[in-house]
Amino acid sequence: MWFVDKSHPKVLVIRKFGEHFSLRLGIKALGVLLVLLIACILLIMLSLSIGSYQLSVQQVWQVVWGSLPSEHMNTVVWEFRFPRVLVAMLVGAMLALSGSALQSATGNSLADPSLVGISQGAGMAVVLLTVLLPQIVDVWRPWLAFLGALSVAAVIQGLSWSRQGKNSIRFVLMGIGVAAFINAITSALMTYGQIDQAMSALVWLSGSINGTDWMDVSLLATWFMVLLPFILVLSRSISTLKMGEVTAISLGVSLPQLRIGLVCLAVGLAAVATAVVGPLGFIGLIAPHIAQRITHSGTGLRLLITAVVGALIVALADLLGRILFEPIQIPAGLMTALIGVPMFIFLIRRSSTGRA
Amino acid sequence: MKNREGTLYPRVNLKRHGRVGRSAGIVVMSWLLASMFVWHLALGATSLPMAAVYDALFHFDSSNFNHLIVKSIRLPRALVAVLVGASLSVAGALMQGVTRNPLAEPGILGLMAGASFAVVCAMTIFPSVATEFLPWIAALGALVTAIGVWFIAQSVPGGATPLALTLTGAAITAFLGTLISVMYLLSQDTFEQLRVWLTGSLAGRRLDDVTIALPAILAMLAFAMSLSRNVTVLAMGDSMAKGIGANTAWLKGQVLMCVVILTACSVSLAGPLGFVGLVVPHTVRLFVGADYRWVVPYSALFGAIYLLGVDAIARVLIRPEEISTGIITALVGGPLFIYLVRKRAH
Numbered sequence: 158m159w160f161v162d163k164s165h166p167k168v169l170v171i172r173k174f175g176e177h178f179s180l181r182l183g184i185k186a187l188g189v190l191l192v193l194l195i196a197c198i199l200l201i202m203l204s205l206s207i208g209s210y211q212l213s214v215q216q217v218w219q220v221v222w223g224s225l226p227s228e229h230m231n232t233v234v235w236e237f238r239f240p241r242v243l244v245a246m247l248v249g250a251m252l253a254l255s256g257s258a259l260q261s262a263t264g265n266s267l268a269d270p271s272l273v274g275i276s277q278g279a280g281m282a283v284v285l286l287t288v289l290l291p292q293i294v295d296v297w298r299p300w301l302a303f304l305g306a307l308s309v310a311a312v313i314q315g316l317s318w319s320r321q322g323k324n325s326i327r328f329v330l331m332g333i334g335v336a337a338f339i340n341a342i343t344s345a346l347m348t349y350g351q352i353d354q355a356m357s358a359l360v361w362l363s364g365s366i367n368g369t370d371w372m373d374v375s376l377l378a379t380w381f382m383v384l385l386p387f388i389l390v391l392s393r394s395i396s397t398l399k400m401g402e403v404t405a406i407s408l409g410v411s412l413p414q415l416r417i418g419l420v421c422l423a424v425g426l427a428a429v430a431t432a433v434v435g436p437l438g439f440i441g442l443i444a445p446h447i448a449q450r451i452t453h454s455g456t457g458l459r460l461l462i463t464a465v466v467g468a469l470i471v472a473l474a475d476l477l478g479r480i481l482f483e484p485i486q487i488p489a490g491l492m493t494a495l496i497g498v499p500m501f502i503f504l505i506r507r508s509s510t511g512r513a
Numbered sequence: 514m515k516n517r518e519g520t521l522y523p524r525v526n527l528k529r530h531g532r533v534g535r536s537a538g539i540v541v542m543s544w545l546l547a548s549m550f551v552w553h554l555a556l557g558a559t560s561l562p563m564a565a566v567y568d569a570l571f572h573f574d575s576s577n578f579n580h581l582i583v584k585s586i587r588l589p590r591a592l593v594a595v596l597v598g599a600s601l602s603v604a605g606a607l608m609q610g611v612t613r614n615p616l617a618e619p620g621i622l623g624l625m626a627g628a629s630f631a632v633v634c635a636m637t638i639f640p641s642v643a644t645e646f647l648p649w650i651a652a653l654g655a656l657v658t659a660i661g662v663w664f665i666a667q668s669v670p671g672g673a674t675p676l677a678l679t680l681t682g683a684a685i686t687a688f689l690g691t692l693i694s695v696m697y698l699l700s701q702d703t704f705e706q707l708r709v710w711l712t713g714s715l716a717g718r719r720l721d722d723v724t725i726a727l728p729a730i731l732a733m734l735a736f737a738m739s740l741s742r743n744v745t746v747l748a749m750g751d752s753m754a755k756g757i758g759a760n761t762a763w764l765k766g767q768v769l770m771c772v773v774i775l776t777a778c779s780v781s782l783a784g785p786l787g788f789v790g791l792v793v794p795h796t797v798r799l800f801v802g803a804d805y806r807w808v809v810p811y812s813a814l815f816g817a818i819y820l821l822g823v824d825a826i827a828r829v830l831i832r833p834e835e836i837s838t839g840i841i842t843a844l845v846g847g848p849l850f851i852y853l854v855r856k857r858a859h
Contacts, residue, residue, distance in 0.1 A: 501684045
């Protein structure tokens with residue numbers, strides 16, 4: 158059953174299975190989520206119609222619902238633009254959630270998968286493959302990137318662990334150091350491959366969503382669907398962690414388990430996303446912050462809003478990169494970096510990093 | 514906080530190494546540098562006997578093939594190694610002193626990315642740009658980045674702590690890295706030209722390139738020596754330095770200029786070579802303590818020796834192919850960085 162709490166008229170309460178399952182959702186936040194989802198649909202329509210081959214919204218509508226105006230339009234929409242915008246959105250959502258999870262786990266509002274070595278690990282693995290076995294790059298790239306991201310994240314975790322327990326500052330610093338180290342090796346490896354292969358690795362490294370297909374969409378969607386419930390389940394523990402470690406422990410949260418769970422989720426999400434489109438920076442930094450700004454709500458709902466915001470940002474960045482300097486395609490990675498760095502500066506100036 | 518940072522530097526009893534001992538050390542290091550230099554010249558795809566190297570240097574005969582190899586290929590390379598090693602190490606030492614941050618290094622704090630970005634921009638937009646200007650373009654990029662990073666980190670509540678500086682440097686490096694890849698995508702010619710340079714490589718420099726950067730580097734090393742006394746004061750902390758009567762803002766400005774020019778010259782010679790500025794000063798401090806009057810000259814000498822050695826390894830490890838020198842400096846420097854971060858927490 159679900160009802161609006163009489164004493165708090167702004168909250169929707171859902172109770173199921175007796176009292177075993179209950180949720181309190183802010184109505185305003187639900188409204189925000191709805192608006193964002195509608196914005197997502199509008200953005201998809203826009204992405205499908207704009208491009209070097211212009212389509213009207215009506216034509217797009219017809220193509221999407223199956224009545225074919227022409228074979229040509231069908232190809233453009235279904236083969237090129239639709240998978241591309243879906244990949245952009247899924248990647249955005251996953252990176253945003255990954256950033257959010259990392260920030261909760263480290264207690265540092267500046268943690269982002271691209272700042273702590275996950276993206277770089279994926280990058281090194283792919284460039285290594287490009288240099289050593291150029292024939293099989295396309296097939297194995299996502300898997301290798303995933304493996305690279307995972308192993309680098311594990312290394313950073315292992316190194317920042319000590320007898321005194323985990324130290325979140327050390328985790329971030331260690332990530333930066335390992336990232337710089339791996340970057341040096343990646344760029345050195347770039348000198349060995351064939352120039353055209355190095356060039357294609359470079360395209361991937363700059364975070365481009367160009368040339369994705371339905372295979373990518375299904376891969377991303379599967380992982381997203383698998384990992385999203387986990388992070389939503391953890392959301393309650395996350396909200397107690399926000400009140401401070403001591404409070405969280407006294408409320409019965411097992412901190413080490415929660416942190417390991419969050420970091421694993423963050424790595425998994427970022428690794429899959431990076432494997433498909435390449436290192437796309439700063440989304441994990443921007444999206445959670447925007448989400449926090451536009452609404453005050455419980456952690457679970459905020460995570461959903463964060464994911465949608467991330468999806469919107471990447472899809473928009475990709476659209477802009479596609480149309481701004483036609484026929485040159487600006488990688489989405491550049492657009493997100495352009496928005497991300499001012500955001501980072503703004504965040505670090507307000508953060509308590511200095512005092513930590 | 515300040516005390517915790519202060520303890521990062523090894524506490525060395527200054528009396529244990531007297532002035533005589535440390536002066537003697539300088540002489541020994543100079544000898545070591547000279548012999549490494551000659552050894553580096555002899556080493557390579559074809560090893561030459563020392564006598565041939567000596568002849569090539571002092572009785573040059575343009576009809577002798579070996580002499581030509583030494584003079585036109587190996588000599589510039591060895592000189593680049595010496596100059597770049599010395600400048601990066603001194604730049605790192607000065608930065609660590611002034612920012613009171615053991616992790617400070619031209620690469621980590623984003624200066625190298627700034628210099629590289631400036632060079633890549635210049636080469637893309639004006640492909641015919643004269644190589645004389647490259648050090649200055651690089652310097653401009655490094656300067657703007659350094660000032661940017663410093664001001665951002667300074668405005669963080671709590672001041673420019675190691676974490677704030679390192680995070681800002683990492684973000685700026687990531688940003689400029691993206692811009693550099695986009696530049697490459699827009700112009701494949703630039704990529705072909707610069708992809709080796711951008712990994713930090715000492716190969717393919719001509720004697721002319723060296724002579725362009727040489728005066729600036731020597732002047733800045735001398736300047737660093739003259740500043741070193743004040744850097745020791747700055748390393749004690751701002752309030753202490755002011756108490757002693759130092760004009761901290763003016764001093765920091767001077768050090769910044771010195772660091773920027775040293776970094777820019779080495780980037781224009783050898784591309785962004787990471788971690789050299791981290792490894793060398795920390796090693797040197799183990800032996801000579803925290804007095805920058807000794808740290809600076811020892812860093813210069815040891816940096817030159819270190820890079821000559823690293824480059825020699827890069828050249829002979831998989832002869833006749835070469836490994837990029839940047840890979841080896843990263844392989845040595847990465848673990849040290851990790852060690853420093855781990856140590857900081859204790």
